[in-house]
Amino acid sequence: MIIEHIDAQLPGAITDRHDFRGDQTIVVAKGNLLALVDLLHREGFQLLVDITAVDWPERPGTQGVGRFDVVYHWLNLASQERLRVKVPVADGETMPTLTGRFKTADWFEREVFDLFGIRFEGHPNLKRLLTWDDFQGHALRKDFPLDGGDPFCMEGCTAPYNNGERARG
Amino acid sequence: MTMDSIALSRQQLDGDHMIVNFGPSHPTTHGTLRIVLELEGETIIRATPEMGYLHRGVEKLGESLSYQQFIPLTDRLNYCSSIMNNVGYACAVEKLLGIEIPKRAQQIRVLVSELARIADHIVCVGVNAVDIGAFTAFLYLFKQRETVYDLFEMAAGQRLHTSFTRIGGLFRDIPPEFAPLTERFLVECEAAVDECERLLTHNPIWYDRTKGIGAISPEDAVNSGYTGPCLRAAGVPQDLRKAQPYLGYETYDFDIPVGTTGDVFDRYLVRIEEMRQSLRIIRQVLDRLEPGPVIVDDYKVALPPKEKVYTRMESLIHHFKLIMHGIDMPVGEIYSATEAANGELGFYIVSDGGKNPYRIRVRPPCLPIFSSFEEQVKGCLIADAVAVLGAMNVIAGELDR
Numbered sequence: 001m002i003i004e005h006i007d008a009q010l011p012g013a014i015t016d017r018h019d020f021r022g023d024q025t026i027v028v029a030k031g032n033l034l035a036l037v038d039l040l041h042r043e044g045f046q047l048l049v050d051i052t053a054v055d056w057p058e059r060p061g062t063q064g065v066g067r068f069d070v071v072y073h074w075l076n077l078a079s080q081e082r083l084r085v086k087v088p089v090a091d092g093e094t095m096p097t098l099t100g101r102f103k104t105a106d107w108f109e110r111e112v113f114d115l116f117g118i119r120f121e122g123h124p125n126l127k128r129l130l131t132w133d134d135f136q137g138h139a140l141r142k143d144f145p146l147d148g149g150d151p152f153c154m155e156g157c158t159a160p161y162n163n164g165e166r167a168r169g
Numbered sequence: 170m171t172m173d174s175i176a177l178s179r180q181q182l183d184g185d186h187m188i189v190n191f192g193p194s195h196p197t198t199h200g201t202l203r204i205v206l207e208l209e210g211e212t213i214i215r216a217t218p219e220m221g222y223l224h225r226g227v228e229k230l231g232e233s234l235s236y237q238q239f240i241p242l243t244d245r246l247n248y249c250s251s252i253m254n255n256v257g258y259a260c261a262v263e264k265l266l267g268i269e270i271p272k273r274a275q276q277i278r279v280l281v282s283e284l285a286r287i288a289d290h291i292v293c294v295g296v297n298a299v300d301i302g303a304f305t306a307f308l309y310l311f312k313q314r315e316t317v318y319d320l321f322e323m324a325a326g327q328r329l330h331t332s333f334t335r336i337g338g339l340f341r342d343i344p345p346e347f348a349p350l351t352e353r354f355l356v357e358c359e360a361a362v363d364e365c366e367r368l369l370t371h372n373p374i375w376y377d378r379t380k381g382i383g384a385i386s387p388e389d390a391v392n393s394g395y396t397g398p399c400l401r402a403a404g405v406p407q408d409l410r411k412a413q414p415y416l417g418y419e420t421y422d423f424d425i426p427v428g429t430t431g432d433v434f435d436r437y438l439v440r441i442e443e444m445r446q447s448l449r450i451i452r453q454v455l456d457r458l459e460p461g462p463v464i465v466d467d468y469k470v471a472l473p474p475k476e477k478v479y480t481r482m483e484s485l486i487h488h489f490k491l492i493m494h495g496i497d498m499p500v501g502e503i504y505s506a507t508e509a510a511n512g513e514l515g516f517y518i519v520s521d522g523g524k525n526p527y528r529i530r531v532r533p534p535c536l537p538i539f540s541s542f543e544e545q546v547k548g549c550l551i552a553d554a555v556a557v558l559g560a561m562n563v564i565a566g567e568l569d570r
Contacts, residue, residue, distance in 0.1 A: 020501040021264055046391050049506075050532040054519055071517065073504055073532075077391065077405065080412045084504060104394030107540040115228075130221040130569060139229055146233055 002043060002076070002083055009039055025084040033087055034096055041101060045074040045083060048098070051108035053116045055142045066090030068118055072098075089118060097123040115140035185209060189551070193222050197300045197555050199249075199292075200565025204542070204554070211550045216543045223569040231529035235495045236262050236336055239529065244330040246514075246531060246567040249292045250285035252321065252331045253509045254567075259334035260415055261505035261516035265498065266336070268470060273461040274338040275416045280351070280454040281324060281333060282416075283447040287358065288317040289510030289562070290398075290440040290447075297437065297559030298369060301378050301552075306368045313358045320354065323347055336496065337471040338464030348455055355448055362444050369437070379433040383545045383557040390431055393544075394537030397512025399561060402439045403431030409508035421450050433560040470496055495524030504532075511535050511562055533567040 003026060006014060013036060016027035028036055050073040057067060072085040089095055097120040098105035109120045110129040117138035120126055128135060137144050192203040201222035207215040227246070231239050243258040244251040256278045263270060291314045295307040318328040324343045325331040333340055369375045385395075390403035400407055408425045410418040426442035428435030464471045468487035477484035500522040506515040512534030519528040538561050546554045 021267060021503050023503055025502070047396075048394060049513065050504075050515060050517065050530070052517060052530045052532075054528045071530075073515070073517070077407055082504070084502075102394070103389075103392050103541065104537045107536060111536075128221075130224040132221070139226060144229075146229065 001079075002040070002045070002081060005043060006036065006039060010035055023082065023084060025086060027086045027088065030087055030089060030093075030095065033085075036085065037098060037101055040074055040083070040085075044076045044078050045081075047075040047077055048102040048104045048108075049073040049075050049082075051098075051105060051112055053112050053118060053140075055116060055140065057142045066093060068116060070095055070112065070118060091117075094119045094121040096121055099123055114138070117141065186214060191554065197296075197558050199296070199563060200568070202563065202565050202568065204558075206551065206554065208551060211552075213546050213549055213551060213554060216546050216554065218539060218542050220539075220565070221569055223565040225570065227531060227570040228529055231526055233525060235524050236498070236526065237495070239526070240334065241330065241332045243531075244332055246533065246570065247289070247509060247511060247564045248329055248566045249564060250289035250510045251329060252281045252285040252325070252333050253289075253507070254514065255331060255334040256282050256416075257505070257507035257509060257514045258516055259336055260507055261503065261518055262336045264505045265501065265503045265518055265520055266470060266496070267499070268337060268465060268467070270338050270465055271462045272417075273342075273459060274463045276454050276458055277324075277339060277343055277463060278334065279416050279418065279421070280343075280451055280458075281321070281331075283450045283454075284317050284320060284351075286447045286510045287444050288314050290444050291317075293510075293559070293562040294365065294437055294440050297433070297556065298375070300555045300559045301375070303369060303372070303375055306365045309361050309364045309368070313354070313361045316350075316354050316357070320347065320350060323350070335464060335471060337467065338462070342463045348458065351451065351455060355452055359445070359448055362441060362448075366441060370441075376434065378552075379437060379556055379560075381430070382433045382549065382553045383431070383436075383560060385431040385541070385545065387431070389541075393541040395512070395541075396534050396537075397508070397510070398436055398439045398443060399431070399538050400512065401426065402428035402435040404429050409506055409513060413506070415507060421453050423447075423450050433556050436560040498522055498524075506532070509534055511564065511567070512538065514567075531567070531570055533570060535561065535563045535568050539563045539568060 003017060003024060010032060013028050013032040014026045015029060018025050052071050054069045054071060055067065059067060066089045068089050070087045070089055074083045095118055097109060107129060109123055110126060112118055113120060113126055114128040114130050115138055127133065131139065187208045189206045189208055190203065191206050193201040203219045205217040205219065206213055227242050230242060240255055240258060243254040246254045291310045295310040299307045321331050322328045324347060325333040325340065385403050387404045390400050391405060395403065404427055406425050406427045411425055423446045426439045428439050472491055473484040473487050478488045498520045500520055502519040504515055504517045506513045514534055515532030517530035517532065518526050521527040545557050
């Protein structure tokens with residue numbers, strides 16, 4: 001139902017859609033995201049349940065389709081309708097932040113930045129959330145080794161890890 | 170956080186402000202998380218939460234584990250009520266597969282989930298009371314929690330890290346002595362919850378320490394991504410068991426307690442009432458529990474029984490195929506949410522049809538709640554921070570994953 005609304009009010013914004021096991025998914029371009037978010041907020045999708053990303057390194061980095069999908073999940077508390085919005089973004093490209101509209105976005109965006117290295121333009125405090133500040137790489141990228149590469153993941157670390165040497169004792 | 174960012178500024182050095190490290194290892198933090206408090210006297214000027222001390226990379230590990238192998242990792246998310254995470258994850262994979270599990274498995278899942286909810290709320294309420302200084306209620310409640318864990322041990326063989334569910338049902342049926350013991354627990358727990366209420370609800374010290382602390386408006390709560398008891402305490406009657414029923418919750422008769430102000434006191438009241446409602450649900454489950462299979466009869470999804478594996482060729486082949494090549498997954502993506510003790514526990518699974526999930530995302534309920542911590546405690550006294558943190562029920566295992 002919401003998808004028809006979006007189609008009517010933002011014609012052409014939805015580049016792709018599918019419905020798998022009852023989960024409505026739409027794909028929009030980065031440029032249309034903020035307009036879409038305004039619309040969703042007006043339509044009652046006020047609970048931003050989750051922000052995450054999926055890495056598709058093999059996907060061709062042609063125009064419009066990037067390496068990552070940033071995935072947003074919304075819930076409409078009145079109608080209990082859920083909507084998944086996916087935004088393709090290339091490696092090194094930035095995303096607009098949703099922190100102005102949703103306070104939830106703050107930490108979720110920090111987490112996506114931490115684990116995928118996608119920067120959010122305009123985020124007030126875009127720092128790593130789960131790993132430490134001088135952690136090298138982004139752990140959930142497919143090309144990040146499962147064991148962290150270096151056994152202590154501390155290459156290039158400064159304080160408080162004693163110049164890369166692991167403290168003993 | 171590097172050392173620079175917590176270095177003392179000129180003003181702080183002048184003695185106006187004091188930096189206090191709350192955690193990483195502190196009885197209130199339920200795991201390891203750290204909050205850097207900037208104080209002026211006893212008043213909190215800034216609170217900077219820092220997390221990741223318990224980050225194990227569950228989502229990364231999930232990408233190299235089969236769907237079945239991920240279950241033990243879900244135990245360690247919210248380790249106070251691990252069975253609910255097992256149930257939530259199994260429901261997600263079953264949604265991806267598009268299968269329905271047997272009736273008895275659904276009922277037992279509801280039964281153990283509600284037991285786990287009680288155990289989780291006991292930890293939250295009991296420990297919150299201890300943190301604030303009321304020790305006695307904790308003792309009465311923890312006796313009941315012990316019983317819940319004994320029941321889990323009986324059902325799953327493990328007290329804390331249960332791994333009770335399998336894709337398509339349960340690892341095994343509950344033993345015959347489970348139901349009578351649960352009946353006894355229902356009576357005793359009801360009495361213990363009443364006892365706890367007598368000790369706390371009208372206790373003026375408890376009231377003064379919790380009333381008005383951490384209050385939040387329903388709009389702010391929704392905007393901050395609150396779910397679960399904290400959202401309901403703020404006055405939003407959102408409970409996935411009622412709103413988007415799963416596992417047959419629509420057939421049970423129970424109420425959703427709702428608060429008005431969202432403060433620590435309301436969160437406490439909501440949790441107390443939810444324990445009573447969970448007891449109601451458990452009673453109904455026990456009444457309607459019928460004998461039957463507890464796992465789907467589809468050997469492409471669930472392992473065949475051991476005696477068949479040892480005696481029949483075809484079962485042995487199924488066993489081998491399932492262990493070595495995994496379940497034949499459809500290509501697609503799903504998001505499945507269940508109402509865990511802390512709120513909406515979601516699993517977003519992207520499948521490329523392989524043995525392992527291409528991407529598995531755990532949506533922890535307490536991360537958005539905890540992200541509003543600074544707003545909640547700004548201007549409060551340092552002792553209130555303890556009360557607010559306890560009432561949020563931040564479990565580092567699911568916060569950091």
